Amino acid sequence: MHRTLARPAFDVETVRKDFPILAGHVWCKPLVYLDNAATSHKPRVVLDAIERFYKEHNSNIHRGVHWLSAAATKDYEGARDKVRDWIRAAAREEIVFTRGTTESINLVARSFLRPRLKPGDEVLVTEMEHHSNIVPWQLVCEEAGAKLSHVPIDDRGQLLFDEKLLTERTRLFAFVHVSNALGTVNPARELVRAARARGIPTLVDGAQAAPHTRIDVRDLGCDFYAFSGHKVFGPTGIGVLYGRKELLEGMPPYQGGGEMIKRVTFQKTTWNDLPYKFEAGTPDIAGAVGLGAALDYLGTLDWEAVRAHEAALLARATEALSTIKGLRIIGTAKSKASLVTFDMEGVHPHDIGQILDQEGVAVRTGHHCAQPVMDRFGVPATTRASFAFYNTLAEIDVLVAALTKVRELFA
């Protein structure tokens, strides 16, 4: 009898077969896709789940008495349970579906922080945040006359955290779990613990952590955790906000409209229960179904093996890139996720990106929506190669060969 959920071993070539786009036949040219931090590819089971939803269950949710609506509601709410299980939340009410990390953070900024923020208060972030974890706080701070402070970073791209940065005026500490521009893995548990000891709520931006590790929000102890479906091998347009129930209960709605109400009159409207209070309008039902399928898929992987494989990709890339003349890796933290960001003396990242593209290698160039990181390292932009578990060591070699070519062209 075979009842093992996890596959016995991690074989990258077997895993690659689960991702139709990696077969490459649609473009008739090879592609080494190293832009996974921007968005990752989708396994066939995700594509099938979305197609099956539209073919067999498509209907609006929660409202219909007909069986099709009941089936769609079951699919959507089933996806919520999968998310709860995946991140080990205590209750399904703590899982709010959003459009993605950005919307999750904006929801917390508007509904949680804004009503509490008074002139002179502070919000603490870090110098390595994605703009999505800076601008929403900045907007509400400006409105309230509050201040946005940050934890600085060292030359390796690690936080220089000092508990003194958490002051009696700090109303929230929001920080990135894994940096998209440096790869740094932050000590999230310790940071949360330091904030909690002072009664300061925390939000963790998990957009780049969720694709690389199993998340356990109860172990982290954070109040809010945000991530995007499209980076965890699910579809675009769907994301998650985890929030501690006591806090979500005390928060006003983020948007008004269908499904987030209990009773509407022209005099007064009362709000629906959690999590529906935060899900105004018809949600991305198929997106939730796709995300649920992606998490089911991730659940079949041996995560110890995934971690080891990604560590090997990072080690091979770091070692090989370090030998290229004039190439400086930006972000050399002790604990890193599988991405490398770099600067090459005398070559603009845009040119690097274009030449790499001609060689069939997809990387990202630019400021990666983390301009404070660029400022910290004195560069306008960098080149970033970001890996997923379906990347191979041979693909790293293609990247290195292409970069060697760039170096020769610009010698």
Ligand code: 7TS
């Ligand atoms: N936070 C981090 C750490 C991110 O890396 C990103 C997206 C976001 C928030 C926003 O996520 P979204 O799904 O709401 O857009 N990062 C990137 C990137 O590095 N390249 O493209 C998108």
